[in-house]
Amino acid sequence: MSEATPTGGAPNEVTPPNPDAIFALHSAAMREASEPRDGIKPTPVSYLIMCFFWVLFGGWYMGYYSGEFRANGLNERAVGGPLAAAPPQNPMVLGKEIFGPCMQCHQETGLGVPGSYPPLVGSEYVLGDKRRLVAILLNGITGDLVVKGKTYNSQMPSWKLREDEEIAAVLTYIRASWGNSADSVPTNLVTTIRKELGDKGGWDAKSLAEFAESKPAAVTPVEAQATK
Amino acid sequence: MNRTLLLILGIFLTIASSVTGLVIIPNWQFQELKPVVKNEGQQFPAPYEGEAAQGRRVYIDQGCIYCHTQQVRMKGYGADIRRGWGTRRSVPRDYIYDRPHQLGTMRTGPDLANIGGRQPSSEWHALHLYNPQITSPGSVMPRFDYLFTEVTEPSQLTNLAVKVPVGSGRVTHIIPTERGQSLISYLTRLNQSYPFPEANQ
Amino acid sequence: MIQNQILQNPIPEALRPELEARIEVDTYSRPVIVLYWSTSLFWLTFATLAGLISSIKLHSPGFLGGMEWITFGRIRPVHWDTAIYGFGGLAASGTLLWLQARLCQIRLPFRELLLVGCVIYNLGIAVGVVGILMGQSTGVETLEFPLYAIPFLVIPYVFIVIANFNMYWRKATKHTYVSQWYLMAVTVWFPILILSAEACTNFGAVDGVAQAIANWWYGHNVVGLFATPTGIAAAYYLIPKVIGKPIHSYHLSLLGFWSNAIFYNWAGTHHLTGGPLPAWTITLGVVGSLMMFIPVITIGINHHMTMLGSFHYLKTSPTLRFAVMGSMCYTLSSFQGSLEALRSHQEVTHFTHYTIGHVHFGMYGFFAPLMFAMMYYAMPRLTNQEWSSARLIRIHFWCTLVGMLLYVLAMCFAGIRQGLMMNDPSIPFLNIVKFTVPFLMLRTLAGLILLTGTIAFLINFSRMLTRHTFTYSTPTLFTSNRRWEDILEKEKELTSKQILDGGQGA
Numbered sequence A: 001m002s003e004a005t006p007t008g009g010a011p012n013e014v015t016p017p018n019p020d021a022i023f024a025l026h027s028a029a030m031r032e033a034s035e036p037r038d039g040i041k042p043t044p045v046s047y048l049i050m051c052f053f054w055v056l057f058g059g060w061y062m063g064y065y066s067g068e069f070r071a072n073g074l075n076e077r078a079v080g081g082p083l084a085a086a087p088p089q090n091p092m093v094l095g096k097e098i099f100g101p102c103m104q105c106h107q108e109t110g111l112g113v114p115g116s117y118p119p120l121v122g123s124e125y126v127l128g129d130k131r132r133l134v135a136i137l138l139n140g141i142t143g144d145l146v147v148k149g150k151t152y153n154s155q156m157p158s159w160k161l162r163e164d165e166e167i168a169a170v171l172t173y174i175r176a177s178w179g180n181s182a183d184s185v186p187t188n189l190v191t192t193i194r195k196e197l198g199d200k201g202g203w204d205a206k207s208l209a210e211f212a213e214s215k216p217a218a219v220t221p222v223e224a225q226a227t228k
Numbered sequence B: 001m002n003r004t005l006l007l008i009l010g011i012f013l014t015i016a017s018s019v020t021g022l023v024i025i026p027n028w029q030f031q032e033l034k035p036v037v038k039n040e041g042q043q044f045p046a047p048y049e050g051e052a053a054q055g056r057r058v059y060i061d062q063g064c065i066y067c068h069t070q071q072v073r074m075k076g077y078g079a080d081i082r083r084g085w086g087t088r089r090s091v092p093r094d095y096i097y098d099r100p101h102q103l104g105t106m107r108t109g110p111d112l113a114n115i116g117g118r119q120p121s122s123e124w125h126a127l128h129l130y131n132p133q134i135t136s137p138g139s140v141m142p143r144f145d146y147l148f149t150e151v152t153e154p155s156q157l158t159n160l161a162v163k164v165p166v167g168s169g170r171v172t173h174i175i176p177t178e179r180g181q182s183l184i185s186y187l188t189r190l191n192q193s194y195p196f197p198e199a200n201q
Numbered sequence C: 001m002i003q004n005q006i007l008q009n010p011i012p013e014a015l016r017p018e019l020e021a022r023i024e025v026d027t028y029s030r031p032v033i034v035l036y037w038s039t040s041l042f043w044l045t046f047a048t049l050a051g052l053i054s055s056i057k058l059h060s061p062g063f064l065g066g067m068e069w070i071t072f073g074r075i076r077p078v079h080w081d082t083a084i085y086g087f088g089g090l091a092a093s094g095t096l097l098w099l100q101a102r103l104c105q106i107r108l109p110f111r112e113l114l115l116v117g118c119v120i121y122n123l124g125i126a127v128g129v130v131g132i133l134m135g136q137s138t139g140v141e142t143l144e145f146p147l148y149a150i151p152f153l154v155i156p157y158v159f160i161v162i163a164n165f166n167m168y169w170r171k172a173t174k175h176t177y178v179s180q181w182y183l184m185a186v187t188v189w190f191p192i193l194i195l196s197a198e199a200c201t202n203f204g205a206v207d208g209v210a211q212a213i214a215n216w217w218y219g220h221n222v223v224g225l226f227a228t229p230t231g232i233a234a235a236y237y238l239i240p241k242v243i244g245k246p247i248h249s250y251h252l253s254l255l256g257f258w259s260n261a262i263f264y265n266w267a268g269t270h271h272l273t274g275g276p277l278p279a280w281t282i283t284l285g286v287v288g289s290l291m292m293f294i295p296v297i298t299i300g301i302n303h304h305m306t307m308l309g310s311f312h313y314l315k316t317s318p319t320l321r322f323a324v325m326g327s328m329c330y331t332l333s334s335f336q337g338s339l340e341a342l343r344s345h346q347e348v349t350h351f352t353h354y355t356i357g358h359v360h361f362g363m364y365g366f367f368a369p370l371m372f373a374m375m376y377y378a379m380p381r382l383t384n385q386e387w388s389s390a391r392l393i394r395i396h397f398w399c400t401l402v403g404m405l406l407y408v409l410a411m412c413f414a415g416i417r418q419g420l421m422m423n424d425p426s427i428p429f430l431n432i433v434k435f436t437v438p439f440l441m442l443r444t445l446a447g448l449i450l451l452t453g454t455i456a457f458l459i460n461f462s463r464m465l466t467r468h469t470f471t472y473s474t475p476t477l478f479t480s481n482r483r484w485e486d487i488l489e490k491e492k493e494l495t496s497k498q499i500l501d502g503g504q505g506a
Helices: A021-025 A027-031 A045-064 A091-098 A100-106 A130-139 A164-175 A187-197 A205-213 A221-227 B002-030 B050-061 B122-130 B178-189 C002-008 C013-059 C072-104 C111-133 C147-169 C178-200 C208-243 C250-264 C267-272 C279-291 C293-307 C311-315 C318-340 C343-349 C353-383 C390-422 C429-466 C484-493 C496-501
Strands: A141-147 A150-156 B148-151 B173-176
Touching: A027 C013, A027 C353, A045 C250, A045 C279, A045 C293, A091 A100, A091 A164, A100 C429, A130 A164, A130 A187, A130 A205, A141 A205, A150 B122, A164 A187, B002 C178, B002 C208, B002 C250, B002 C279, B050 B178, B122 B148, B122 B173, B122 B178, B173 B178, C013 C072, C013 C111, C013 C353, C013 C429, C072 C111, C072 C147, C072 C178, C072 C208, C072 C353, C111 C147, C147 C178, C178 C208, C178 C250, C208 C250, C208 C267, C208 C293, C208 C318, C208 C353, C250 C279, C250 C293, C267 C279, C279 C293, C279 C318, C293 C318, C311 C318, C318 C343, C318 C353, C318 C390, C343 C390, C353 C390, C353 C429, C390 C429
Parallel strands: none
Antiparallel strands: A141 A150, B148 B173
């Protein structure tokens, strides 16, 4: 394609027998109209006025959503005070939403991946001790773990950065989905255990078992309520 | 000739104004953004070094940006945070060491700004890159199997080997190549967890 | 023969100078323009094929799997870069040079330089494509070509700028037609644009978010300040030319040009809505996009009022049909783009296939048809031959229109649904991916239709370069039954002597 340029034989190099033959050869150029010209119809004034108001609107919009032109003014709508606290949500609805990233390993069905990621369905860790379950979610767990008689070797991240309400909701959700039917996890339990664990790192099967056997720190329900 | 000069000057001014307004001024504003350094010498964000920097190069040459973003939108705008792609919105300070930037504009796949926090397991990343169908059935992500060596004999195993679930033919394990390993270490490092104050907007 | 028919009607003396000048200009431009356009069509085909491969890969990830060099993340930038720099750059440069030469009524200067430039430019794109396929992409969207390919792309452009300024300065006409404003604008804008953007991104003058802003300022402007003005210049030239009427209003042209020039270059940051940018930079992009209603409506009115009363030409003229399709899609896709920039709209459609649909609406609905119109109009004048087959033009037109519409509708619909689903966190991400797959298949179908049209055009175009179809004195219109077989018949009738002469001595 790219080499196929006609170069030789420019028509004006040939001496035509008829002086008008040059025109004949360029029949396409002959038949066209003269080069385009500009008409002089005026622009309606009303149209110009509309354009003017549109530009004014643009200026207002710019100022209104400018975030004060600061480098850190990221939210163009941050005009009033802080947002009002959201009302508590149904943990089953919120939990399903929070479960999104968990599906990467545990799958949408809660069955996990054989050999790599343990199932949540019927798992003794999910349905058993709530304290242990919260602890896994808060700090994550690494290494061999026996679930339903099978050994899984993998790594679960810590989800500590999520809110207590969210962690409680997702646990409530997995304890009551896919045929699981255990009771819900209260938000204040998460608050309590988070306090108890402090800056502790991730678990392995052994340290988790030790933690589960240890006595819960002496936090009375009244105190737990107060911290909430 | 005067009209010609006027035309060319006008054309020049239009673009000069937007170069100034959209390129020079924002860059000048961003000069004030500095990383946070904690007492222990830990720095947020930290520059990419060693394997992670190499992995970033692999991320770029494989064109991950055409399907994955690295930016979390603010709470209440889209569902980025509710989907668990981050715990806070991304801020300009998260990116001061990004060269070239990899913000991305397409989410054929999920956002990766916090993939290291969300999925710290190198093993998961290895399996997912080797064959996305193992970890995410139905995904349209291509296989990056050329970033791995397939192992069929137990004698070939090394400590980097990752066990492949049954159903992958004779392959029992995969070992990431140097590039594969660096890509995984870049991905597991992606994390915007440090709570910069300007993120609460 | 035809030549004799024309000569039977003597040429009026008054028209002679204009005709002579026009023929001289075209004769001089021929080698350069034909080379630019034929190579641009090569890259159009290449880009369409690359796009088709990426499209298939997105719904069938195993397609051509296992080959690193052709993985989705590499073939996808190759598609866009060859479409915008290969097809877009070369077709626009050819258009720019031909239009400027004709409107200035001056011989194209520096022909050798421009020819060499075209070869260098093509080499540059080839080098860039190989670079990306080898994994040396810079990773900056629309500026993916590795740094070593950049000089190849910039040097030829310098030649074009020099030639363009030279023509404009020495122009034989007193009046400056509206198309020329746009052409001058492109020559000033593009070098500034690409040099600032390369400096900021690949040469690392800025980092992080500032780089993202520079990147998208460029990414949007390469369409807005390079493809769009050339397309509008072509529409401003072709519409009045074909229907033989002046452009409706000089004042509207003026308003359209300057509002376009002032507002378009601010619009780029809407590609980063919701991102980690200061609010004001994004708002600027939104305002720039909203203000685009002014030039778009103005230019739309100007074109429409010019066309008014002449729509019946659409039945016959291929040039006009492509040009009007381009102008209409300019208005529609710009409306879509302005609305798309709004934050409330972006909350849904950002990061989805909707954007991809919009890009193709602009590039394949507006820019490409205007370039095709330009070629349909100018090629017979440059080569002194007629298009060989009306049927192939029909196929090209309908494939372009239907393929483009199918593409845009499928992607935009899928994009909106995809965005709504993504904003509902109770829907697992993989379900969204699975939802889009049928639409991605529709896109492959649309791509195939577009490819068919491109091939029809290629056949017609290459026949013009390789076969003599001079035996026709009338233009190839949609209404004519001209077929390739007829030409073969005609050629048989002619004596071999006449064919060798190329008909010149008739």
